[in-house]
Amino acid sequence: MKKQIKVVLLVFTVLTILLMACGACVNNSPSPSQLPYVEIQQYNGHDLSPISDVQDVSIKGPQIVDISTYKLTVNGLVDTPTDFTYDEVLANTSYTKEVVLNCVEGWSADILWQGVLLSDLFDKVKVQPEANTVIFYAVDGYTTSLPLQTIIDKKMILAYKENGVVLIQKDGYPFILVAEDKLGYKWCKWINRIELSSDSSYRGYWESNGYSNDADVSN
Numbered sequence: 405m406k407k408q409i410k411v412v413l414l415v416f417t418v419l420t421i422l423l424m425a426c427g428a429c430v431n432n433s434p435s436p437s438q439l440p441y442v443e444i445q446q447y448n449g450h451d452l453s454p455i456s457d458v459q460d461v462s463i464k465g466p467q468i469v470d471i472s473t474y475k476l477t478v479n480g481l482v483d484t485p486t487d488f489t490y491d492e493v494l495a496n497t498s499y500t501k502e503v504v505l506n507c508v509e510g511w512s513a514d515i516l517w518q519g520v521l522l523s524d525l526f527d528k529v530k531v532q533p534e535a536n537t538v539i540f541y542a543v544d545g546y547t548t549s550l551p552l553q554t555i556i557d558k559k560m561i562l563a564y565k566e567n568g569v570v571l572i573q574k575d576g577y578p579f580i581l582v583a584e585d586k587l588g589y590k591w592c593k594w595i596n597r598i599e600l601s602s603d604s605s606y607r608g609y610w611e612s613n614g615y616s617n618d619a620d621v622s623n
């Protein structure tokens with residue numbers, strides 16, 4: 405009789421363990437919740453390029469910018485030189501633009517950019533009448549420039565998002581200049597200073613290495 409109780413207890417224990425184990429395996433096996441794919445893939449009825457099409461050919465590789473200490477300096481021929489925080493830049497009206505980035509190395513990427521108008525920043529610092537050139541400086545020491553009038557006419561933006569996601573590090577976080585209709589080397593990434601100048605003979609990094617200062621994309 406005692407033996408029978410022992411067997412019953414044993415069977416009960418084994419069953420309980422099996423049940424618990426089974427419960428555990430049921431609990432641990434829900435399929436992981438799918439996060440929606442965040443990158444915008446289509447716009448106005450056609451495909452955009454995936455962000456991964458934007459290659460990195462930068463002079464020193466992707467730069468890491470600490471946003472807590474980051475400042476965007478806008479100075480030179482302006483009445484009120486200003487150091488903007490990331491949030492202060494983002495507080496401006498936001499615009500989206502689909503623009504193709506064409507690199508001289510033969511690749512291109514059709515991306516939906518989102519950012520602020522450079523002319524809105526210029527209004528804030530009050531650009532002086534002698535200014536005719538805008539020089540962009542980046543944390544990797546890269547520089548490039550454009551005529552002030554071109555930036556205004558083409559309504560160029562400083563982008564902080566690409567295909568709906570915050571600009572990734574290799575693409576210039578926190579800001580890339582969307583230099584519409586201009587070759588890739590005008591698309592300054594990791595910008596930390598914008599200088600208003602009257603030096604129209606200024607030549608940036610690639611421009612002083614033999615690349616055209618106009619940098620027009622030939623269609």
Ligand SMILES: Nc1nc2c(c(=O)[nH]1)N[C@H]1C(S)=C(S)[C@@H](COP(=O)(O)O)O[C@H]1N2
Pocket residue numbers: 458459460461462463464506507508542543544546574575587588589590591592593594
């Ligand atoms: N700060 C910085 N911006 C830069 C560059 C760079 O080396 N440093 N390279 C330019 C070039 S040549 C191109 S084609 C575009 C896109 O650069 P990526 O190919 O390095 O992404 O960024 C431009 N902006």
Ligand SMILES: [Mo]
Pocket residue numbers: 461506507508509588589
């Ligand atoms: Mo490039």
